Amino acid sequence: MALDSDPFADLAAALARALPPGVVVAVEDPAASAEGMFDAEARAVARAVSARRAEFAAGRRAAHRAMERLGVPAAPVAMGPDRAPVWPRGVVGSISHCEGACAALVARAGEMRAVSVDLEPDTDLPADLLPIVCSPGERAWLGGLAPETAGRMARLIFSVKECVFKLQYPVTGKMMEFSDMEVDIDLSDHRFSARFAGSAGVHSPRWRPSGYFGMVSGTLFCTSFLR
Numbered sequence: 001m002a003l004d005s006d007p008f009a010d011l012a013a014a015l016a017r018a019l020p021p022g023v024v025v026a027v028e029d030p031a032a033s034a035e036g037m038f039d040a041e042a043r044a045v046a047r048a049v050s051a052r053r054a055e056f057a058a059g060r061r062a063a064h065r066a067m068e069r070l071g072v073p074a075a076p077v078a079m080g081p082d083r084a085p086v087w088p089r090g091v092v093g094s095i096s097h098c099e100g101a102c103a104a105l106v107a108r109a110g111e112m113r114a115v116s117v118d119l120e121p122d123t124d125l126p127a128d129l130l131p132i133v134c135s136p137g138e139r140a141w142l143g144g145l146a147p148e149t150a151g152r153m154a155r156l157i158f159s160v161k162e163c164v165f166k167l168q169y170p171v172t173g174k175m176m177e178f179s180d181m182e183v184d185i186d187l188s189d190h191r192f193s194a195r196f197a198g199s200a201g202v203h204s205p206r207w208r209p210s211g212y213f214g215m216v217s218g219t220l221f222c223t224s225f226l227r
Contacts, residue, residue, distance in 0.1 A: 007100070007101070007216070007218075008027045008028070008029060008101060009027075010216050010217055011027050011101055011103065011216045011217065011219055011221065012025055012027040012103075014216045015027070015105070015117065015221060015223060018190075018212035018213075018214065018221075018223045019105065019115075019225065020225060022107050022108065022111045023105055023106070023107045023112065023115055023225060024066045024067075024070045024105070024107070025066060025103060025104070025105050026061075026062040026063070026065035026066040026069065026103070026104050027062060027101055027103045027104075028059070028062040028101070028103075029058060029101070029102075030054060030055045030058040030059075030098075030099070030100070030101065030102045031054065032057075032058060033057075034050065034054045035057060035061075036057055036061040037056075037060050037061075038060075038075075038076035039076075040078050041057075041076050041077060044078065044079040045057075055097045055102065056097075058102035059095040059096075059102040059103075059104060060077055060095075061102075062095065062102050062104035063077045063085070063093060063095055063104040063106065064077075065104075066093070066105065066106040067088075067091060067106050070106050070107070072088070072090070072091055072106070076088070077095070084169065084170070089109075090110075091106055091108065092106070092107050092109050092113065092115055092170065093105055093106040093107070093115060094114075094115050094116045094166055095117075096117045096118050096119040096166075096221075098119040098120055098219060100218055100219050101119055101219050102119075103117050103119055103221070105117045107225070111227070112225055112226065112227055113226045113227060114170050114171050114225065114226040115167070115224070115225045115226075116163045116164070116166040116167035116222075116224045116225070117163065117222070117223050118159045118160075118162040118166065118221065118223075119159075119221050120155055120158065120159045120162075120219070120220045120221075121155075121218065121219065122152060122155070122219060123151075123152065123155060124151025124152055124155060125151055125154035125155040125157075125158055127151075129154075130142075132178060133154065133157060133158045133161065133178045134154060134157055134178075135179065135182045137182060138157055138183065141185075142157075153185070153187075155220060156213060156220060156222075157183055158178075159213065159221075160183045160192045160194065160211075160222050161181055161183060162222070163211060163222035163223065163224050164181060164183070164194045164209050164224060167211075167224045167225070167226055168209070168226075171226065180196060180197050181194045181196050181197065182194070182195055182197070190214055191211070191212055191213075192213055193209065194209050194210070195208050209224055209226070210224065211223050211224030211225070212224075
């Protein structure tokens, strides 16, 4: 008799396959209780609603487990003034939450400059967000797809841009708009790349971040890394 698969284990395995050696992943359930945080982490969400505390705790538990798997003692991952995670010295990482899962990636700072993960529900992007998220060129690409898949691919573009923003932000400290980048998606290889608009004022136009995406048990993920 076939056993039901574990969606969290399946997501963790899919993320691990998309990442190079030296980047470690852990996945947690955001519906679990808000436990397992260090005091510094718990203080960051002390006044948040219970669902937010549970989600935040799941992300931090995932970060702690990933650090331990990397061979680094688990340590607090505080929240900075910009709400971004503040990683312990010697570690780079990324945390993402969506309704169904929380994931954390970590790597040693001497091996990677940055790592990034984004999780989203594998559902259509709301139509009113399309002109905000997608460039004219991206909307033209979506227009060439089957109508029943275009909405989900628009959500993928959203996730790719979130992933790329989270990759560059720890390195540059620069905020970006969706219009500051345009993405190319290879549906056959599950790969993406991004290029920055000149108006972004952040990066060399020769730098094109790239990464992988996938869909597992109703969750869309994108990952990227910068050596």
